[in-house]
Amino acid sequence: MTRRVWSIRSLVGLVIIAMSGASGATDSGPTCTTQSKLVESTIAAVARDLKAKEYCQFRRYQALYDVDGDGESDFIVLFSVEGVGGGGNDHYDFMSVFFSGRKWQPVTVKTGGRGDWDPISVEVQNHKIILQTLVYRPTDPLCCPSGKGTLIYEVHGNKLELVAEGEEKAETSAPSQRNKTPGR
Numbered sequence: 001m002t003r004r005v006w007s008i009r010s011l012v013g014l015v016i017i018a019m020s021g022a023s024g025a026t027d028s029g030p031t032c033t034t035q036s037k038l039v040e041s042t043i044a045a046v047a048r049d050l051k052a053k054e055y056c057q058f059r060r061y062q063a064l065y066d067v068d069g070d071g072e073s074d075f076i077v078l079f080s081v082e083g084v085g086g087g088g089n090d091h092y093d094f095m096s097v098f099f100s101g102r103k104w105q106p107v108t109v110k111t112g113g114r115g116d117w118d119p120i121s122v123e124v125q126n127h128k129i130i131l132q133t134l135v136y137r138p139t140d141p142l143c144c145p146s147g148k149g150t151l152i153y154e155v156h157g158n159k160l161e162l163v164a165e166g167e168e169k170a171e172t173s174a175p176s177q178r179n180k181t182p183g184r
Contacts (some may be wrong), residue, residue: 031092032056042096042106043079049153050092052081065124068155070101076129078111078119089172095122095131109160111151114142117165119151129153129160135167 033040033056047054058077067074075098082091092113096106111119111131117129135147152164 032059038098038104038106039075039077042098042108043077043094046079046094046108047081050081050084051086052084052092054079054081060119060122062122062124066100067097067124067127067129068099068101069127070099072100074099075104076122076124078122078131092120093117095119095129095160097129097155099155102158107158107160109153109162117149117151118145125164127155128163 002055031043043056046068056079058080064073067076077096077098078093079095079096080091082089084090084092090113093111094103094108095111096108098104098106109117111117112133115136117131118134120134121132123130123132130150131151131153133149133151134145134147135149137147139145147167149165150166151162153160154163155161
């Protein structure tokens with residue numbers, strides 16, 4: 001009996017095929033969902049538990065780095081669900097990390113939401129997951145975060161833990177020196 005082992009290359013390949021619309025599974029055209037049942041069922045379970053919908057066009061993927069230190073690349077997906085509780089436009093953001101060394105079993109954490117943090121990119125450095133975010137400042141309307149920030153996660157046992165968070169300071173505008181005549 002042979003056992004099929006999914007490599008990160010296989011998982012990434014499925015994502016690329018699905019996103020390019022080359023799977024040929026349907027005539028409905030390209031889609032932002034993947035062919036990975038594991039990725040799709042993980043996201044669907046979060047949405048179902050929150051009575052919400054996931055809009056896959058807001059997903060972000062990272063599959064080039066080893067997060068857990070086992071020498072193999074892991075797979076990270078950021079996603080959002082909207083209509084929490086069955087309606088409205090409130091949203092929550094999540095990150096699921098599929099660890100190669102743990103048979104691709106995901107660990108999912110909430111990373112933000114409306115009025116809080118909105119992750120917009122993901123990278124890995126020194127086995128730390130770094131999320132660049134938009135941040136809602138106190139005077140921002142709930143549609144439009146104007147700040148920028150960072151969330152940093154590390155693997156601790158079977159968990160992902162937030163180890164640092166920070167917001168870029170708002171720029172203060174100094175008087176412009178451009179239009180001043182020299183010597184005045």
